[in-house]
Amino acid sequence: MRAGPPIWLLDLDNTLHDAGREIFPWINIAMTEYVSRRLALPADEASALRVHYWRRYGATLLGLIRHHQIDPHEFLRETHPFDDLHRLVCRDHGLRDALRRLPGRKLVVTNGPRDYAAAVLRRLGLTPVLDGLVSVEDMRFAGRWLPKPSRRMLRLIIARLRVSPARCVLVEDSPENIASARALGLRTVLVAGHGHLGTHPSRRPRAGPGRRAGLQLQSVVALPRAVSRLR
Numbered sequence: 001m002r003a004g005p006p007i008w009l010l011d012l013d014n015t016l017h018d019a020g021r022e023i024f025p026w027i028n029i030a031m032t033e034y035v036s037r038r039l040a041l042p043a044d045e046a047s048a049l050r051v052h053y054w055r056r057y058g059a060t061l062l063g064l065i066r067h068h069q070i071d072p073h074e075f076l077r078e079t080h081p082f083d084d085l086h087r088l089v090c091r092d093h094g095l096r097d098a099l100r101r102l103p104g105r106k107l108v109v110t111n112g113p114r115d116y117a118a119a120v121l122r123r124l125g126l127t128p129v130l131d132g133l134v135s136v137e138d139m140r141f142a143g144r145w146l147p148k149p150s151r152r153m154l155r156l157i158i159a160r161l162r163v164s165p166a167r168c169v170l171v172e173d174s175p176e177n178i179a180s181a182r183a184l185g186l187r188t189v190l191v192a193g194h195g196h197l198g199t200h201p202s203r204r205p206r207a208g209p210g211r212r213a214g215l216q217l218q219s220v221v222a223l224p225r226a227v228s229r230l231r
């Protein structure tokens with residue numbers, strides 16, 4: 001089932017670069033402003049609602065679609081930075097070399113919008129070494145948005161690639177997404193070096209050997225040397 005080189009499914013934020021210091025605070029402020037403006041709420045209530053939907057649905061976007069019928073494209077456009085990315089994203093030249101050395105196809109799979117993800121990848125200098133990008137706009141099925149950690153969507157992404165799950169490796173900072181991938185038979189790498197945004201206890205995967213990543217690294221830069229340890 002593993003015939004052929006691996007297919008690498010790489011998360012973007014906090015996996016290929018550190019989004020926690022500059023970008024996530026920027027996005028949180030922009031989301032609070034969006035909710036405040038669209039729903040006519042004071043800033044503190046808008047912020048609380050943003051956090052509530054993130055905890056309940058795993059993404060603020062899903063709560064806003066379900067309960068307020070917002071325009072998802074407008075929301076994604078207005079809550080992700082573009083013009084400031086040269087200031088917000090730090091380039092790591094070792095990363096491009098590391099990805100180039102990795103055998104097999106490399107796709108970025110992100111819950112972020114396409115324009116934002118493409119701009120971050122350009123800023124990181126990674127576009128030439130990648131084979132594709134699956135953004136949140138691609139994670140829709142039968143009229144529903146199904147971002148990670150949706151198992152149904154992960155299964156669909158792999159089906160579209162026409163490969164077996166055993167050939168795919170999900171590289172991620174999120175334990176929930178690792179748990180979904182393991183349940184589908186993918187191999188997994190947890191990237192722990194950039195920290196994790198934190199998960200509400202109700203959404204956190206239970207501890208146990210089946211929930212752990214096959215490999216844990218501080219940075220994707222270490223991946224080529226660790227491939228032989230991948231289970």
Ligand SMILES: [Mg+2]
Pocket residue numbers: 011012013014015172173174
């Ligand atoms: Mg991430």
